[in-house]
Amino acid sequence: MTVIAATNVEALVIFAIVLSATLVITYWASKRMTGAEQFWAAGRSISGVQNGLAISGDYLSAASFLGIAGLIFIFGFDGFLYSVGFLVAFLTVMFLLAERMRNAGKYTIADVLAFRLRERPARTAAAMGTLTVAAFYLIAQMVGAGVLVQALVGIDFSLAVLITGVMMLCYVIFGGMLATTWVQIIKAVLLMTGILVMSIFVLERVGFNPIELFNRANANTTDASTFSLGPGTFLSSPIDTVSLGIALVLGTAGLPHILMRFFTVPDSKAARSSVVWAIFIIGGFYVLTTFVGFGARALLGEEGVAAAGTGGNLAAPNLAQFLGGGEGTFGGDLFLAVIAAVAFATILAVVAGLVLSASGAVAHDIWSNVIRKGSDSEHEEVLVARIAAASIGAIAIVIAIVGGEGLNVSFMVGLAFAVAASANFPALLLALTWRRFNTAGAVTGVLFGVVSSIVLVIISPKVWPGPDAEGGALSFYDLANPGIVSIPLGFIGCYLGTVLSKEHGNERQFAELHVRSETGLGAEKSGAEAEREPELVA
Amino acid sequence: MSQADPRVDWEAIERSPEFQELITKRKHFVLPATVFFLAWYIGFILLAGYAPDFMSESVYQGLNVGYCLALTQFVMVFVLGVMYLRRADKVYDPLAETVVLRALSGRAEPPADDAGPEEVVR
Numbered sequence: 001m002t003v004i005a006a007t008n009v010e011a012l013v014i015f016a017i018v019l020s021a022t023l024v025i026t027y028w029a030s031k032r033m034t035g036a037e038q039f040w041a042a043g044r045s046i047s048g049v050q051n052g053l054a055i056s057g058d059y060l061s062a063a064s065f066l067g068i069a070g071l072i073f074i075f076g077f078d079g080f081l082y083s084v085g086f087l088v089a090f091l092t093v094m095f096l097l098a099e100r101m102r103n104a105g106k107y108t109i110a111d112v113l114a115f116r117l118r119e120r121p122a123r124t125a126a127a128m129g130t131l132t133v134a135a136f137y138l139i140a141q142m143v144g145a146g147v148l149v150q151a152l153v154g155i156d157f158s159l160a161v162l163i164t165g166v167m168m169l170c171y172v173i174f175g176g177m178l179a180t181t182w183v184q185i186i187k188a189v190l191l192m193t194g195i196l197v198m199s200i201f202v203l204e205r206v207g208f209n210p211i212e213l214f215n216r217a218n219a220n221t222t223d224a225s226t227f228s229l230g231p232g233t234f235l236s237s238p239i240d241t242v243s244l245g246i247a248l249v250l251g252t253a254g255l256p257h258i259l260m261r262f263f264t265v266p267d268s269k270a271a272r273s274s275v276v277w278a279i280f281i282i283g284g285f286y287v288l289t290t291f292v293g294f295g296a297r298a299l300l301g302e303e304g305v306a307a308a309g310t311g312g313n314l315a316a317p318n319l320a321q322f323l324g325g326g327e328g329t330f331g332g333d334l335f336l337a338v339i340a341a342v343a344f345a346t347i348l349a350v351v352a353g354l355v356l357s358a359s360g361a362v363a364h365d366i367w368s369n370v371i372r373k374g375s376d377s378e379h380e381e382v383l384v385a386r387i388a389a390a391s392i393g394a395i396a397i398v399i400a401i402v403g404g405e406g407l408n409v410s411f412m413v414g415l416a417f418a419v420a421a422s423a424n425f426p427a428l429l430l431a432l433t434w435r436r437f438n439t440a441g442a443v444t445g446v447l448f449g450v451v452s453s454i455v456l457v458i459i460s461p462k463v464w465p466g467p468d469a470e471g472g473a474l475s476f477y478d479l480a481n482p483g484i485v486s487i488p489l490g491f492i493g494c495y496l497g498t499v500l501s502k503e504h505g506n507e508r509q510f511a512e513l514h515v516r517s518e519t520g521l522g523a524e525k526s527g528a529e530a531e532r533e534p535e536l537v538a
Numbered sequence: 539m540s541q542a543d544p545r546v547d548w549e550a551i552e553r554s555p556e557f558q559e560l561i562t563k564r565k566h567f568v569l570p571a572t573v574f575f576l577a578w579y580i581g582f583i584l585l586a587g588y589a590p591d592f593m594s595e596s597v598y599q600g601l602n603v604g605y606c607l608a609l610t611q612f613v614m615v616f617v618l619g620v621m622y623l624r625r626a627d628k629v630y631d632p633l634a635e636t637v638v639l640r641a642l643s644g645r646a647e648p649p650a651d652d653a654g655p656e657e658v659v660r
Contacts, residue, residue, distance in 0.1 A: 077586075077593070077594075077602075077604050077605070078586075080605070080608055081583070081586055081608075083608075084579070084582065084608050084611045084612075085579075085583075087611070087612065087615055088575065088579045088611055088614075088615055090615065090619070091571075091572070091575045091615055091618055091619070092572075094619060094622060095568045095571060095572050095622065096568075096572070099626075210601075211598060211599050211600055211601045212600075213600075214599070214600025214601055214602075214605070215599050215600040216600075217600070218600050228594070229594060229600060229602050229604075229605070230590050230591070230593050230594025230602060230604055231586040231587070231590045231593050231594070231604055232586075232590035235586075235587070237587075238584075238587030238588045239587065240587075241583060241586055241587035242580070242583050242584060242587050245579070245580065245583035246580070246583075249576070249579060269626075269627070269631060272622070272623060272626055273623060275619070276619045276620065276623050279615055279616065279619045280616065280619075283612050283615060283616060286612075287609075287612065290605075507549070508548060508549060511548040511549040511551075511552040512546075512548040514548075514552055515548050515551045515552050515557065515637070515641075518557070518560060518561055518564070518634065519557070519560065519634040519637045519638055520634060520638070521546075521551070521637065521638045521641055521642075522546070
């Protein structure tokens with residue numbers, strides 16, 4: 001059941017097809033590149049359904065596909081806990097942020113803060129939150145890409161990271177948000193099709209009876225197995241489970257590349273319908289992941305664990321090979337190649353979204369509004385955005401290659417979610433809802449959130465003094481997931497900064513933000529609308 | 539950011555009854571729904587963390603309590619999502635439109651005998 005280390009020809013061919021299709025899209029999008037609104041918001045021309053697919057494509061990383069299927073394969077129920085958190089998170093996004101972001105923002109989450117707070121400190125703080133999240137998430141995805149492509153296609157780790165990085169930069173630099181959106185849509189369709197076909201193949205083996213699947217999965221274990229249909233095998237510390245759960249459900253509402261997608265639709269109505277589309281696509285996906293995960297356990301059994309690699313990441317591709325007829329058969333190799341290509345497309349779509357949001361923080365927030373104070377031309381803003389994207393991408397490629405396979409991917413993704421939930425989410429939510437909130441509160445809150453997440457992860461038992469050592473840096477603190485401490489700290493920072501500073505929020509600006517975020521009055525128009533309608537209040 | 543448009547009296551719009559009605563109606567759904575989904579979700583996570591034996595109990599053969607409760611989370615997300623979407627289309631959007639129309643026509647404060655958005659809603 002080992003995935004062949006030698007170059008997999010079928011996989012290379014399918015990879016080439018996927019890559020060519022995305023490059024054609026990028027070329028098409030580059031012809032439509034007109035300015036900053038096109039670069040970051042695709043001219044606000046993406047429909048609700050398209051954006052729902054693109055959100056799914058932006059959100060479902062390789063960790064969701066290969067990672068969760070692998071965790072379910074090795075540990076059982078605990079893998080599914082992640083899925084539940086990842087999905088429920090969209091209610092937070094929908095109820096608290098999606099429409100308000102669309103109505104109040106322009107290109108980045110910092111726009112919403114800068115609307116009513118002192119521009120330069122607020123933007124700098126928000127850009128720092130965005131860049132921290134994007135950096136950890138991006139490096140994690142790049143390392144994951146390298147490991148997977150190396151294992152699945154047989155090309156070298158460094159080369160795999162390089163190819164991923166170059167493709168990602170092509171989409172973003174030449175095609176901006178429009179190309180990124182369509183890469184994400186194609187990826188979502190490929191991923192859903194791939195996992196649906198796999199699920200049908202799995203269910204066919206158990207007479208389309210999911211309960212029989214659970215029975216067989218449970219039976220296919222040995223004394224050495226960590227697998228269980230119940231919880232507690234992977235997440236063994238209850239308080240850590242709760243901490244992780246809270247970070248997942250609030251963190252999504254602070255992920256800059258997800259929130260940025262709401263700027264691409266014409267109005268708040270499309271923003272909320274896109275969340276509902278995303279909910280059904282992502283929810284359906286996570287239910288199917290359990291069929292793949294439990295199916296891998298039922299069909300591959302304990303012998304498949306060694307072949308599935310660290311964290312069981314290769315369980316899904318191995319299962320595909322098995323379902324296609326097994327190693328060495330044409331069907332087996334082909335199905336493996338298809339699933340490998342789907343996994344690759346999955347990574348590309350996520351990293352492109354991340355680089356785009358990071359370029360917004362650097363070019364739109366820091367360069368255009370903090371350094372140049374809005375005096376730069378739109379042409380300059382887009383040029384700086386492209387340079388920023390190239391630099392961020394290059395740095396991520398170098399760190400991923402130098403850090404190599406030794407970088408702990410799951411800890412970096414956990415950290416990204418913790419920072420998003422503890423720094424970005426409190427500041428955004430309070431800026432939109434708390435009249436008294438001020439600049440000092442936003443800056444303190446973001447600082448508290450970012451610093452506490454990072455420090456708590458560094459002193460956690462998994463990281464300090466090393467993965468194999470017993471206990472963390474502090475004897476009384478042994479959480480692997482900082483959320484339960486760092487999220488309240490983020491909110492406390494926002495509160496203390498606000499009440500301890502003399503600055504009073506500008507009432508009139510809050511009134512404007514409040515009305516605008518709730519009704520869409522004065523919101524950024526879509527390209528088509530702006531031509532049709534005169535400016536607000538003729 | 540000094541985006542404030544001097545020609546619009548944002549504070550008057552914010553005080554206007556139709557805007558207040560919009561945010562009150564939205565709050566009446568979003569607040570309880572948020573409390574409910576967070577409670578149901580955190581309850582599930584607490585059970586998974588602290589009551590693994592209960593979660594592992596069989597409902598029917600290999601199907602256990604944990605998987606069933608996880609599925610209820612999925613159902614909750616789908617149902618609340620669609621409920622919000624429908625309410626927003628039927629209730630909040632017409633109200634928001636009224637606010638915008640009044641503001642654009644320079645009548646942030648409507649006459650008291652105005653039909654109001656109640657009729658629009660139902």
